[in-house]
Amino acid sequence: MSAPLGGDRLALDVTAEARTRLEVTTAAATIALRGPTRDPATYDVRLTVGEDASLNWLPQPLISAAGSTLHQTYRVELAGTSRLLLREEQLLGRSAEPPGHLSTRLTVRRNGRPVLDQHTAYGAPAPAWDGPAVLGGHRATGQLLLVEPGLDAPPAPVLLGDPARGQCVLAPLADSQVLLATAVAPTLARLRHLLDAALAHVPRAEAPS
Template identity: 70%
Template sequence: MSSGAQLAATGSPFAPAAGIEETCGHPDGVRATARIRATYNGRVTTLPQLRSDGPFHLRRMRTSGKTARVGIIGAMSAPLGGDRLALDITAEDRAELDVTTAAATLALRGPTTAPATYDVRLTAGEHARLRWLPQPLISAADSNLQQTYTVSLAATSRLLLREEQILGRANEKPGHLVSRIRVHRAGRPLLDQHTAYGDPAPGWDGPAVLDGHRAVGQLLVVDPELDVSRAPILLREATEDGCAVLAPLAGGPALLATAVAPTSSALRELLDEALRHALGE
């Protein structure tokens, strides 16, 4: 059964990115922080904290082994201009947690041109496993969104993070989308990546960036047992279905795949292929 079908039937050590307080104080915006906390009781992973808020409705999903699974259902249209939204997700020591969303997230303009912010904070303790696998984020015309991932990992924790962004709906230009991924492992920086798409970002659609593609994504795999003694791998070079590169990160046992594609389905295929290479399958 798919995640969508099943859905139908506490704090991070990092502060929000600089400037959030100034840019998201519009009185018309929604302020919401949903929280998920998973703990291991010696047999299975439990969910002592599952706090829905604003547009985030959290649902327990059918478990698999000792892994807890949570689905996020959108309870209202969000993010809109001026919104300040946050997800705070923690897998404590030895917990195993999978989090997904029931549908794509659609960024819209809303009643104000002020930017919306969407802050996802992920924390994994010692020997924990955290998988963040949402559906794509769609940047609709005239929207303005600043999305930030802030990830804190212990030295022995494992992470799988997938980010997919669709720039514009059918036959429309995208809004302005700024995304940043900051990852610390064992207190040391592992990744700090900043991207910007849509006007007024310069050159975002040029041959050195997206080359006309409208779907872009990243896949980050962190695992102490990961084989990172490899050269970067280029997937589907010079094809009309997009391409991806899978490369090791210097700061730890981690592999990062970055992909561009003409459609969301082609992007997902590329990221799935990159994950198989990362896991040696």
């Protein structure tokens, strides 16, 4: 969708009730654009997954267009036996343009306890966002979060790819049944390849379409 525009306030609240299976995607990429005001846009997503339920949250990428300002949040509440596969992908700027300002925050709670609270910011005025410690000159970034109660033996941390064509790190979090893959790449196609390759390292998990 060609939104959110500057000043927009968008929100989604999605619940997978107990013992249900739900997969959510989008028909096309989301494009953050400059709006009629200088006010930032906000896009807030709340995901709730009940006992023995499964949610695959697989939207198409978010594109940060020049001149836009977007603050995006994900708040995820999980039961102890719920399963989650969450994919988040961003492209910083369309062809031959700089990105807008994009900030994202992902917070995940499982059984009422925090397992992940992550904040990122790209584009001016965020400092050093395109430097070697963050994107290293790449324009696409994203992550996969997998919560798998049946994961008895999480894989050891693994680094995939190479600096020129993009890299991805897959690692378990403090909760050993929660895995996070984080990737940067020059293109969205390469980013998706790296995230799928990371997911292939996880026992019992299938790559999303």
